[in-house]
């Protein structure tokens with residue numbers, strides 16, 4: 245085996261330390277959350293924290309008995325999937341057109357909308373939806389969550405489209421292809437992995453966003469993450485139940501990310517390299 | 520299968536004029552090669568023909584139809600791109616079928632056409648491969664196949680050989696020429712390589728800075744170049760240019776040597792200073808003390824003939840001589856232009872002066 249220059253070994257060392265550090269920062273609360281959800285309620289806040297305990301599903305049982313948990317989960321899915329599809333449906337053509345025409349200011353506007361705090365949209369949305377009597381409807385939530393999903397889809401896909409040699413589109417034009425067909429038959433298949441990445445990111449961000457749901461939903465359309473806030477405050481907080489809810493909430497995005505991690509990484513770095 | 524007519528065609532990019540007003544008639548079934556140095560607007564002109572660039576002035580006719588506003592998709596033109604631009608997610612077969620599908624042909628109509636084109640180009644063995652699994656030469660064939668299968672009005676080629684190695688380039692060059700005779704479709708072929716132009720074209724269009732310098736058969740362009748630019752661009756190695764003074768019926772070179780005007784293809788009378796143009800292959804080795812003294816600086820044997828780089832009449836010149844001469848560096852040769860092969864150019868206008876003494 246060739247020995248590496250010492251500089252490079254130092255860098256490797258630092259790299260490992262940083263990775264471990266990041267791992268600890270990310271994994272500790274996650275592990276805490278998952279473990280706590282399986283502890284008896286009174287042990288959750290015990291100090292020092294118990295590491296060895298008799299696991300119980302008590303918290304999960306309480307959760308499903310005390311709250312319409314399943315229907316909240318379904319609400320979450322409807323809103324998240326709906327807004328993700330909405331984002332793809334409009335974001336993908338928007339990114340294609342922005343890349344084709346090299347007019348990117350709409351994408352910048354979309355990004356700024358994404359950067360702005362959600363409260364910026366919340367009040368106008370609330371007033372508008374109330375006027376058309378849509379508060380509490382799925383559509384109200386799906387549309388507001390599109391504020392999150394659209395910019396994600398556009399910005400993830402833009403470098404993918406930019407990466408396709410222009411001559412391929414031109415060849416299609418010469419071959420008698422209309423712009424819409426170029427989009428569907430040439431461009432979309434060539435950014436398939438980008439579509440997957442953007443769909444997953446949109447799903448995760450939409451799933452995790454609770455602010456809109458807190459204000460714009462009613463008891464029928466409340467999403468999981470907004471509903472979980474019911475556990476806090478009212479009298480004494482049920483930490484065990486909260487941990488169980490949090491674990492369930494965290495599950496879908498984590499699962500998704502685990503399944504597609506390779507795509508995700510290549511997709512994110514593509515964006516980074518192309519700037 | 521259509522003629523192409525350009526009348527005062529103008530193309531700008533922003534406020535940069537790339538083609539300031541171009542007139543050209545291309546006959547039906549003709550093989551036209553647009554040649555010129557890089558950046559002279561060849562690709563731009565081709566893209567204008569294809570409909571990929573908007574026209575800023577003048578008329579473009581395909582057949583007798585004005586197509587200025589017709590989008591690329593409706594022009595019934597096939598184009599072979601420099602980078603081939605194959606659809607990466609489709610097999611060779613799908614690549615070739617795509618344009619036919621776009622025109623609404625059924626699978627049953629498409630299949631035999633693909634077979635036929637594939638046979639013509641020898642690409643049957645990899646019809647079901649993706650472009651990524653093909654070599655450069657194979658991709659080039661597929662790109663041609665994709666064009667041929669359409670049976671279009673006009674073929675456009677944008678430097679399709681520039682990504683091939685030298686040997687393959689020569690081979691494909693010959694194949695395209697054979698193909699053009701077989702298909703009898705109007706072809707416009709763009710290249711910066713004058714050898715490609717000379718070997719393939721029915722007529723060559725020499726361009727410089729968006730302006731046509733000369734249109735003619737390869738022989739015409741080689742034998743009677745319209746100006747200094749065409750004379751230096753066509754032919755390899757390039758034509759030698761020597762400044763001369765007219766003295767009665769003789770031309771006086773910088774080193775004082777004299778050449779009789781009777782050797783010239785152009786009429787020197789009535790001019791004072793001229794530029795003498797002699798191709799390397801049109802030098803003759805003459806007896807000592809005649810013609811121009813040339814001191815050999817470098818000898819390049821090519822096998823069939825030998826290139827001699829020499830210092831003559833105050834400058835570097837190149838002569839193509841017989842290998843039997845066995846020239847060596849340091850040797851002095853005496854060179855004279857072959858009768859009727861030396862050209863005269865007006866150094867001011869750079870235009871060639873023909874036998875009548877007029878600028879042509």
Ligand SMILES: Nc1ncnc2c1ncn2[C@@H]1O[C@H](COP(=O)(O)OP(=O)(O)O)[C@@H](O)[C@H]1O
Pocket residue numbers: 532535537555556557558559560561562563564
């Ligand atoms: N899209 C464009 N925008 C601005 N200028 C361009 C564009 N395409 C080409 N040009 C300019 O037009 C001129 C001709 O280019 P081109 O037709 O590609 O030349 P060629 O194919 O003969 O090498 C060049 O000076 C080039 O810089």
Ligand SMILES: [Mg+2]
Pocket residue numbers: 561562563678
């Ligand atoms: Mg070019």
